[in-house]
Structure formats: structure tokens, C-alpha cells
Amino acid sequence: MADSVRESRRVIVLCVGNPRRGDDGAGRAVARVLRASLDGLEIVEEEGEATRVLARLEGADAAFIVDACLSGAPPGEIRRFDVGAVPLPQTAFGASTHGFGLAEALELARALGVLPPRCVVYAIEGAIFDIGASLSPQVAAAVDIVAARLRTDVLGG
Numbered sequence: 001m002a003d004s005v006r007e008s009r010r011v012i013v014l015c016v017g018n019p020r021r022g023d024d025g026a027g028r029a030v031a032r033v034l035r036a037s038l039d040g041l042e043i044v045e046e047e048g049e050a051t052r053v054l055a056r057l058e059g060a061d062a063a064f065i066v067d068a069c070l071s072g073a074p075p076g077e078i079r080r081f082d083v084g085a086v087p088l089p090q091t092a093f094g095a096s097t098h099g100f101g102l103a104e105a106l107e108l109a110r111a112l113g114v115l116p117p118r119c120v121v122y123a124i125e126g127a128i129f130d131i132g133a134s135l136s137p138q139v140a141a142a143v144d145i146v147a148a149r150l151r152t153d154v155l156g157g
Contacts, residue, residue: 022133023126075127076138
């Protein structure tokens, strides 16, 4: 069933982050876990530059995006946002190590008409964003949880 779903529509999993900046690498870590278990799915890693995010979303029927956020929640907390229905909260994604934040990039995609009808963002709350740092233990644990949820979301929906 999963193969027929992927054949009939373009589904992308966009994993955003900088693996050399501690917890900012959470999205990219999710990509590595998914690649090991979801063969044939379009899994893309990006640093988060807005024009590249927009280009990746164009023509997709569904997009699942994973990124670290910094909102003041406990490290490793996972949130899921249906961005096809409502904008991504600026408070969690306004300040970005990518420059132009994910929230702004998605709203630009909406304004340009390239935001996929189904667009879901998984946010993993980070704590450590220092250059050269590794993922914090809480975020590393959240990576596997998000990957499992994505498998269900992508293959089930």
C-alpha cells in the first residue's frame, strides 16, 4: 500500500538543520534514521536556507518537515503542527540559525502558492546550539520518536 501511495503523489520528508551545531542537527538525525527504514521515500536534508526550502516544497502533494526549535519548552519535547491549516508559531521558529526562519519560509511558500496541501512540521525542542556540540541526550532520544511518528504519518496518510 505504501508504494502505491508514493507512486500516485509526491511526498517529501524535509529534514532541516546544521549537524555541527548541537541540537540544531535533530532534523538531519531524523533523516538518517528514516533512510535506514523507509526505502524509496524522498528524504531530503537541508541546512534551512529559505529559497532551498521553497524549491524543495514546490510540486509536492505532501510535505513533512523536521526541525529543531527553541521556545522555552523542555529539551526533547516534540510538537506537531499542521501547517497546511494554520501558520507555524513564530515564537518557536522565529529565531533561526538558518537566518530567515522556517516559519517565514513556510508563509512565503503559502503566499506563492507552493505550500503543499498537506504540510506537517515536527519540532524538537533543542537546548544546545553551540558550534561543534553533539545532540543533547534528550534530543537524541526524541529523534527516534519523531522518526517512528513520521513512518506512521507518511505511510498512513
